[in-house]
Amino acid sequence: MNTPKPVSLNLNVRGMGLSATLGINERCRELRDQGRTVYNLGLGQSPFPVPHSVVEALRLAAPEKDYLPVRGLPALREAVAAFHRKHDQIEAHPDGVLIGPGSKELMFLLQLVYYGEIIVTTPCWVSYLPQARIIGRTVSQLAANHEQQWKITAPQLLWALDMVQDDYRPRLLVLNYPGNPSGQTYSADELEELAEIARRFEIVILSDEIYGQLHHQGQHVSIARFYPEGTIISSGLSKWCGAGGWRLGTFCFPPNLYWLLDAMASVASETYTSVCAPIQYAAVHAFRREVTLERYLWHARRILAALGREGAEMLNRAGVRVHPPIGGFYLYLDFSPLSARLAERGIEDSSTLCSHLLDETGVAILPGEAFAQPPSELTARLAYVDFDGARALAASENIPLHEDLPADFTRQWCERTLHGMERIAEWASAEA
Numbered sequence: 001m002n003t004p005k006p007v008s009l010n011l012n013v014r015g016m017g018l019s020a021t022l023g024i025n026e027r028c029r030e031l032r033d034q035g036r037t038v039y040n041l042g043l044g045q046s047p048f049p050v051p052h053s054v055v056e057a058l059r060l061a062a063p064e065k066d067y068l069p070v071r072g073l074p075a076l077r078e079a080v081a082a083f084h085r086k087h088d089q090i091e092a093h094p095d096g097v098l099i100g101p102g103s104k105e106l107m108f109l110l111q112l113v114y115y116g117e118i119i120v121t122t123p124c125w126v127s128y129l130p131q132a133r134i135i136g137r138t139v140s141q142l143a144a145n146h147e148q149q150w151k152i153t154a155p156q157l158l159w160a161l162d163m164v165q166d167d168y169r170p171r172l173l174v175l176n177y178p179g180n181p182s183g184q185t186y187s188a189d190e191l192e193e194l195a196e197i198a199r200r201f202e203i204v205i206l207s208d209e210i211y212g213q214l215h216h217q218g219q220h221v222s223i224a225r226f227y228p229e230g231t232i233i234s235s236g237l238s239k240w241c242g243a244g245g246w247r248l249g250t251f252c253f254p255p256n257l258y259w260l261l262d263a264m265a266s267v268a269s270e271t272y273t274s275v276c277a278p279i280q281y282a283a284v285h286a287f288r289r290e291v292t293l294e295r296y297l298w299h300a301r302r303i304l305a306a307l308g309r310e311g312a313e314m315l316n317r318a319g320v321r322v323h324p325p326i327g328g329f330y331l332y333l334d335f336s337p338l339s340a341r342l343a344e345r346g347i348e349d350s351s352t353l354c355s356h357l358l359d360e361t362g363v364a365i366l367p368g369e370a371f372a373q374p375p376s377e378l379t380a381r382l383a384y385v386d387f388d389g390a391r392a393l394a395a396s397e398n399i400p401l402h403e404d405l406p407a408d409f410t411r412q413w414c415e416r417t418l419h420g421m422e423r424i425a426e427w428a429s430a431e432a
Contacts, residue, residue: 001213001233001378002050006077016140019238019312020272021245023055023144025040025042026398027358027364028040028042028043028364030127031358031362034102036362037362038358038362038363038364039361039362039364039386039416039417039419039423040364040419041363041364041365041382041383041384041385041386041417041420041421042336042364042365042366042381042383043385044180044329044330044381044402045149045240045244045382045383046238046239046240046242046243046244046329046331046385046389047385047386047387047392048242048296048300048389048390048392048393049223049242049389049390049391049393050054050241050243050246050407051241051242051286051292051293051296051350051357053285053290053292053293054241054243054282054283054285054286054293055154055282055317056280057281057282057284057285057286058089058281059353060197060283060339061172061277061278061281061282062278064281065273065276065277066275066277067274067277068274068275068277069274070265070268070269070273070274070281071097071098071261071265072098072250072274072275072280073099073172073277073280073281073284074094075101075252075281075284075286076097076099076280076281076283076284077094077095077097078094079093079283079284079288080092080094080099080116080235080250080252080287081093081096081097081260081286082237082287082288083224083251083289084233084235084252086222087212087213087220088221088222088224088225088233090222090224090225090228090233090305091228091383092221092252093255094202094406095258096253096254096255096257096258096261097250097251097252097253098250098251098253098261098264098265098268098272098276099248099249099250099280099283100205100248100250100251100268100272100275101247101248101249101272101275102236102238102247102248102249102278103208103210103234103235103236103238103250104127104249104251105207105247105249106234106250107127107128107206107234108130108131108135108361109226109253109268109271110155110172110206110232110260110263110265110372111131111135111172112135112267112407113260113263113267113425114170114172114204114260115135115170115174115242115391116119116170116171116172116182117137117138117139117140117169117170117171117172117205118132118137118139118140118171118172118174119139119141119142119160119172119173119174119203120132120139120140120141120142120146120169120174121140121142121143121144121151121152121173121174121175121176122141122143122371122372122373123144123150123162123181123182123332123368123371123372123373123379124174124180124351124371124372124379125176125180125181125208126172126366126370126371128372129312131374134290140160140402141372142157144156144395146321146323146334147431148372149178149184149323150179150181150182150323150332151179151182151185151186151190152194153190153321154190154193154194154196154197157173157194157197157198158197160413161197161201161203163412168250168323169203171201171203171204172204172205173198173201173203173204173205173206174206174208175194175205175206175207175208175217175223175343176208176209176210176211176419177207177209177211177212177327178211178212178215178220178325178326178327178328179328179330179369180211180328180330180381181332181366181368181381182323182330182332183308183323183324183326183327183329183330183331183332184323184325184327184332185215185326185327187221188225190222190224191221191223191226192226192276193309194223194232195223195226195227198225198227198230199227199229199230200376202230204230204231204232204257205213205223205230205231205232205241206228206234207222207223207224207231207232207233207234208324209222209233209234210236210238210239210249210323211240211241211328212234212240212296212327213240214240214297214300214301214304214327214329215301215326215327216301216304216305216308216325216326216330217301217305217325217326218297218298218301219254222328224252224254226328227360228254229254229420230254231254231257232251232252232253232254232257232260233252234249234250234251235249235250235252236248236249236250237249237283237340238285240297240300241258241286242389243419246276246279246282246283247275247276247329247413248275248276248278248280248283249334251264251416273333273359278283280358295397295401296333296393297415298401299396299397299401300389301394301407302396302401303327303389303393303405303409303413303414304328304329304384304394305324305411306405306409307384307387307414307417307418308325308329308331308384309324309325310418311324311331311382311384311417311418311421312324312331312412314421314425315333315421315424315425315428316421317425318424318425318426318429319337319338319428319429320334320335320337320424320425320428321333321334321335321336321337321352321393322334329374329383329384329385330381330382330384331381331382331384332368332379332380332381332382332426333365333376333380333381334379335353335378335380335428336377336378336379336430338376338378342378347378348370348376349367349369349375349376349378350367350368350373350376350380351367351369353378353380354366354367354380357427357428361423361424361426361427362418362423363424363427364379365380365381365382365383365424366380366383366385367379367380368380368381368383377411382421382424384414384417384421385417386416386417386420387413387414387415387416387417388413391413392413395412395413398408
């Protein structure tokens with residue numbers, strides 16, 4: 001039998017491997033199958049269960065089997081628009097909503113149909129740059145640092161845009177806040193300053209707000225409030241609703257960017273057709289955000305805030321620089337103050353750092369290199385989500401929301417994550 005010869009790969013995908021977040025999850029499974037004790041602080045997946053009422057809505061919608069409109073179920077598009085009107089204080093309309101199989105796929109389609117330069121702030125989510133590479137888009141990176149709390153500034157954006165002779169060539173700026181990998185977010189004043197510059201240069205902003213509803217104080221602000229005509233808001237169910245595996249993402253467009261929505265819908269019609277029907281029906285209930293869902297979110301935020309704050313304090317004491325998180329469930333660790341000690345152990349880049357840490361402690365975190373940082377920068381992302389979210393939520397529900405969680409709450413209900421962070425602190429403090 002003749003074996004088919006391998007064909008040449010597209011140069012844009014040659015040499016690419018699994019997404020770093022998915023790769024670390026598979027590596028953790030392999031090690032656990034080998035009997036190793038592993039603390040998976042690598043994959044950024046919500047630890048909390050999908051709210052019961054949303055699961056019940058999915059159960060009731062299970063018989064729905066018809067293909068739905070490419071742009072999404074009309075009732076869901078209305079619910080998403082109402083969600084943004086209420087929470088982001090913008091004039092959102094159902095005609096401006098596009099439903100996709102995860103915001104990740106929608107981001108890919110946007111880059112595919114938008115013929116222009118992509119501007120990404122770094123450190124950034126692991127898939128922005130690979131997606132641009134697959135499509136063949138020109139990408140500019142705006143780097144932030146620890147002193148900036150891993151956020152770009154308005155003068156920095158202005159400088160980058162002023163460097164281009166053609167001030168009005170097509171450009172798409174990707175902003176993610178609360179940030180992955182940083183856990184930091186922009187203030188309303190900072191967003192307003194960035195919006196003024198975006199308007200001056202007529203750039204399109206893709207505002208990735210997938211962690212917006214996990215702002216620990218429930219005070220998320222969208223840049224769309226200040227630049228509504230040029231902002232696309234990206235959201236979904238994966239983080240705030242704990243439904244990553246349901247694969248449902250949303251884009252909300254202003255009227256003068258409907259041409260982009262139309263182009264994305266055309267491509268969607270030739271690729272994924274439409275999102276799973278039962279999931280869309282259940283998502284209507286989720287986006288309507290009844291009182292029980294609001295309570296669910298307040299408890300989740302309170303737990304994440306306490307655990308993130310405790311972890312940041314612990315690691316700072318060990319000499320690792322890290323800002324306490326403002327939203328989401330990430331800590332972005334800077335080991336540079338320990339560089340001399342780490343070099344004595346043969347560690348001079350972020351990938352080697354994370355490899356040693358996993359081998360020597362069983363703790364999995366992701367290197368800064370995966371988030372578009374220079375390999376020699378000793379940074380890494382920690383996702384503090386390796387605990388039983390259902391049990392932690394149940395315990396929090398017994399404590400009034402106006403009260404702080406007891407000092408021993410995280411030790412009792414998030415022990416695995418705390419143990420993993422303690423191992424990092426001990427490892428970082430160890431002599432060569």
